[in-house]
Amino acid sequence: MAIKVIIPTPLRGYAGKQDSVDVQGATVGQALNSLTSRYGELKRHLYAEDGRLRSFVNVYVNDEDIRYLQKDDTPVKEGDTVSIVPSIAGGAFQAEPSTLAKKQNSRGEGLDGHQD
């Protein structure tokens, strides 16, 4: 009945703090759409303004990168696992924390609750 989307640690705060979410859909695009319609804040972290997946976010169906399948149109079926894998930089942790996610629009949305 469902496709499991695995949410990576940096994005869990935008997905009700869950590590995975069950969604419906016949393609990866539909599955992610179902996810972002439930968790609106996730959308701008996954997609750029032009509607394309951000270049530092990869999406896999099971263990295959959708860039080498049919991208958003890659079919998914019940029991498949969709993984969202963003780049993370950490290792030595010497850097000062950066500022918060910047607001993406003038309505003041996008205030995030990360530590500063």
Next chain:
Amino acid sequence: MATKTDFSAATGAARAAALSNEEVLRYSRHLIMPEVGMEGQLKLKRAKVLCIGTGGLGAPLGLYLAAAGVGRIGVVDFDAVDLTNLQRQILFSTEDVGRPKIEAAAERLRHLNPDIQIDRHETKLTSENALDLFRDYDIVVDGTDNFPTRYLVNDACILLGKPNVYGSIFRFEGQVSVFGYEGGPCYRCLYPEPPPPGLVPSCAEGGVLGVLPGIVGSLQAVEAIKLILGKGDSLAGRLLLFDALAMRFRELKLRRNPACPVCGDHPTIKELIDYAEFCGIRGEEAPAPQANVPEITPRELKSRLDRGDDLFILDVREPHEYQICNLGGYLLPLGDLPKRVSELDSSREIIAHCRSGKRSAEATEFLQKAGFRKVLNLKGGILAWSDEVDPSVPKY
């Protein structure tokens, strides 16, 4: 690129031709394994590995490579040991706080194994020095903490044809792979571009489980040693994901991107570039975007509180931070501010604060736009309060 690379063949220093009796004893648990044996141990002895960073990842990596008898280990770092490092950077002891990391690290590795050579590179890795630094080594291990250096390490490795053993961590989660090995994919094939600064929380924002870099750095050490021995299946072409909370390892397929600008069929990057610019970072620190919000210094706040002024202290940090220390303020996390703004009284003068002043600057700006006239941001946050007013408040 189809054959296994033999890292030991090119060097063959005379002193590495054989093991002393003491070395035979030291490495006996390697020597009695057919996968290593005398041949493998001599390969380790002749190998030259460069570790970028001596932090969370570099610590277990350096320790295991030194213990394994890797003959020459280069370490690159320019930082000093800090008390907050000791929660995970197991190369260092409490008495090392304040010392240059490179000095403490080299000393620790030398004590562990006096038979090997430790090269100290006390410098920041840059586009100017990376190629010269890498040239002397067989394998580069990336234990850095930021995107510009990761892309720099990747590109320099590809340009020189050196494998790059990659590891990265965030909170409870880690990634490991081997890039640029025998025609396999590189970091840019995985992620063509870094996130713009600030969109994804940086690691220092998110914290990290102290053991996590121990696991990921150890996995990097395993991969480096396997490359040296020429044994087993490397992680080239695979991305290993580790989730410590779920205690689950997963593996994803990585492909070389024929259009990759550095390792693709028609590369466009043929020399090192400006990686700060590539990652959208101008200057060392990104300037605070809310520099214009009205501020109050900790000392001013203290004297106004002492005077008995009616001030409403608004703490916009998270509840788990409030438990660490607080100024007795009203807790309303920044992320909840838009939906809970009605809890605040706009007729009172509000002093917003967080840990360092960044989140509260954003809160101050938000409240001003929402019509609050009397809002001030506590400059420097609780950290500055601790420095300038009340040292009994712990810093974190």
